Amino acid sequence: MSETAIETGLFLDGLRCAGCVNRVERALLALPGVHEAQINYTTHRARVRFDAARTSAAGLVDCVAGLGYEATPYDPTALDRPAERSARDALVRVLVAAFLAGNVMWLAVALYIGAFEGIDETTRSGLRWVATALSLPAVTWCAAPFWRGAFAGLRRREITIDVPVVLGLSVAFGVGIVATATNADHVYVDSAAMIVFLILLGRTLERRARARTSESVERLSRLAPKTAWRRGAAGLEEIPLDQVAVGDRLVIPPGEAVPADGRILVGASEFDESLLSGESVPVARQPGDVVAGGSRNLLSEVTVSVTATAREGTLAKLQALLERAQTEKP
Incomplete structure (x- = not known):
């Protein structure tokens, strides 16, 4: 190995599955001068050993960014900043999605009960359109990370885990709009809103679990005085x-x-x-x-x-x- 070989760490954001990890590892190893690249999906951290004379840390970051992910050079004193921003954004999205999905589900319950209680057609149609309107920001703004991940994968001609998520919620929402407009018996906008909320909730809980896992490393880095x-x-x-x-x-x-x-x-x-x-x-x-x-x-x-x-x-x-x-x- 070259005398100029060094090892650096990267914090990665946007990894969704083991396929994402494998994709980034292969791309990093394809760079000139990169001898080793290992990514831990649990902590979203990469350890890369490379020849500083042939490539640079900035080149590693650009390579990851070209795949549609975000990379930040590992720095225990500054790493929390992008991670905290990402966590705050995810928390806001899951809370908004919870509010929207909860209200849409209450409207769905009212419609299901009304079907047996003889609800009038005007009220029935009005509730459906209100449910559709509440589902719209859930499948657009709240689901923006899914849309970005799906389009980034399709641009690379790859099927990422975000593609079936986007496909499911868009089909459910599209069928719900058609059903609402044609006054069909069943609408599915509540399913679209709930899909977004449940997946966002799962990813938020996973993010917190990763943070707890890597806390021991951060505590060790803070032991030494400056x-x-x-x-x-x-x-x-x-x-x-x-x-x-x-x-x-x-x-x-x-x-x-x-x-x-x-x-x-x-x-x-x-x-x-x-x-x-x-x-x-x-x-x-x-x-x-x-x-x-x-x-x-x-x-x-x-x-x-x-x-x-x-x-x-x-x-x-x-x-x-x-x-x-x-x-x-x-």
Whole structure:
């Protein structure tokens, strides 16, 4: 493998099924310089290893966008923004669809009961047209993600999972309009509105499940502090975490997280390692003992000699293993 090979992560939006995952993986692997591409449908994250001399992260994003999906370079500090926007949009759509489908179903119940109770024709026709009017925004605006996904697939000459969804709701709504206009015995606009609501609800619940699944990775990324206190010839200075080097003497005040793996030189304290080891009881550490980056100093100030940088330490390895486990197929 080339010396310029690097690994990057992408957050993907718009994946609907395993076929979407396979489609994006094949497209990424077809790019020049891409050695490996793995996508986890659960977290909607891709792990791509590629030759930086032949392609770029922007090229990966453009490739995914060309397939009709949205890709965002993985950044734990900024990734929540597009995900939160997408989640808010999905929540609004499912709530509007629930309101519309619920009212349409009440009108349908009234029509079914009225058929046995001798409802007059004027009222019957009026209720049908009101139900049709309420179903229209459900099958258009609320179902916009389905329409976009279906058309994007058809442009690529592929049948995606959105195509049968759009076909079902459009046929139900179209037949309902014809039935309403011709005063037929049965209308199906309530079915169209309910199809949209149920599928949107399922996707919203699935999105929340994915968010819970990937929460552990985000919690690990937030364990490490942004800066560290280094003791040097000029005294104590605050430096960015990425400037910490092996052999640096770091001062860890009580209540602060350990920036990087190290060995205690001065002081003794207890450390909270629950998010690293699962052990809820604080662990006592003495001079000469090893402390892991991401653990939290609880009692007193200690001085630590760095044995591994933040990118090579225990916390980084755990995060990489967890991320890799989520992207690998069972």
